Amino acid sequence: MSETQQHDIYPSMTVSTDNKTEKIAPIKLGERLKEIRKTLGLTLEEASQKTGLARSTLSKIENEQISPTFQAMQKLTTGLQIDIPQLFSAPKKVTATGRRDITRNEEGKAHPTSTYEHELLAIQLTNKKMMPFKSKVRARDFSDYSAWIRHDGEEFLLVLSGEITFFSEFYEPVNLQQGDSVYYDANMGHMLISISDDDALILWVTAS
Template sequence: MSAERSTLGTLLRALRSREGWTLKQMSEKSGIPVSTLSKVEHDRLTLSYDKLQSLAQRLGMRMSELFAENAGDTGAPVTARRSLGDISRSVRVETPNYDYYYLCTELRRKRMIPVLTKIRARSAEQFGDLVHHSGEEFIYVLRGKVVVQTEFYDPVTLEAGQSLYIDSSMGHAYLAAEGCDEAEVLGVMSSSEENLMDAMLNLHEERR
């Protein structure tokens, strides 16, 4: 029997069920209105990064624990894992520069983080400081044009169908090219660190 698709709504429902909370109790603990939580649980609404961070803090959790139903599972990794993912099964995180749609979130301790990203920032000034984090990453442009700025290379413009692989510890930024209101890329980030998801979510926090 196939597992229930992993959206933010299913993850919050699983968390609430695990803790034995009613919607009202979760509202009181999180500070988020019952009506809002109900819409999120039924996938009619998502939460911004700030709201997700506030929810995790008030519930005494790490952000990454909101992204997996079996957050308490710390056993050895299981081989032959498989996860089917699309945007309707993703967990969305909004930031000033990007909308991230994290895919295959039900898998714990992943060494790769697949994410669909919608890029809105159109200038270095709007984006802010270049991003650095551990590991490597690959992006493939699905729609629009993307200007990639990196610490040690001249900016490069990628069109739909083009891709780039970089060392993520090198400062980098992805911008929507001139004349493009929004670009969309599929990215995969990898690291030898097992807490890569935590690191990525902490990076969102640092850039608020």
């Protein structure tokens, strides 16, 4: 197929940004379909059986000899169990950083306050997107706090042992026992008290 024919099938697009013209590569459905099929570990024959499209038709689509009709694309997405947008854009390549930090039991960094006894976890990692820590809840009454606790981000709380009352600015107080959890907007005022005989132990994960 000549360059002119390819240009006719896959017209290029341009966008203007700051008075500069940036060229966007033309979409090649055939190449994308072949990539998806190989990622799924399917032969042309197996893809044909799953989609109901003839093997020869699939081969022609992959080799850019024909463009698939909308009906053919529906069969492709249904048979291969993918979404139509996946035919038009490749997934972003993600590079693993290999970050890892193990915190042995009771070897986190202690950070006691008047209402909590925190143990910060994964302290070797910097610039974390999440801040995990265990806390022993010392507070026993709402009046132990001078004001609502609030900060940026969202927070997940899991009760590891004991029982707490979870107070929040816009909801009625709720009691949480071992194994119970709550996910909430940390900008909303919140606070905890222990209501079990022993101070409750909780796992907290704060995400920015």
